[in-house]
Amino acid sequence: METLTYRTLDGPLAALPPEEAEAFAAGIRGGVITPADADYEAARRVWNGMVDRHPALIARCLGSQDVRRAIDFARDHRMLVSVRGGGHHIAGKAVAEDEAGRVDSAYGQNYARLQEVKRQYDPDNLFRINQNIAPAVLARTA
DSSP states (O other): OOOEEEEBTTSSEEEEOHHHHHHHHHTOTTOEEOTTSTTHHHHHOOSOTTOOOOOSOEEOOOSHHHHHHHHHHHHHTTBOOOOOOSSOOTTSSSOOOOOHHHHHHHHGGGHHHHHHHHHHHOTTOOSSTTTTSOOOOOOOOO
16 A cells, blocks of 8 residues: 555645554455445545545445444544435535445345334334435235
């Protein structure tokens, strides 16, 4: 991994040594993507073609521990942070790609059970936590 250059919260550019980026990446279960990775272009794009941002790092968080580690790392290095959510925003600030397979694999055998719980207690998918788990669909009988 090469040294990464990024803009800090205060405005000036800073350099992130490769060993620090590698140590961070090793602690993120979903992986970390940098501009040197083949999937960087696809990972950084949002649905609005007018938005063309180039983050220094993309952390693909698979749980709260990954999120906490990413936020701590960003805070320690005074990095700007963006969160890709499940909604849409004209400026591309809340767009997530379809990661159903990634979510399914992250929860493993528990995914179907979690979908059933969501169907029973949150059928409109309104709760802020685990909105990436779609409520199970009831089969209709004639």
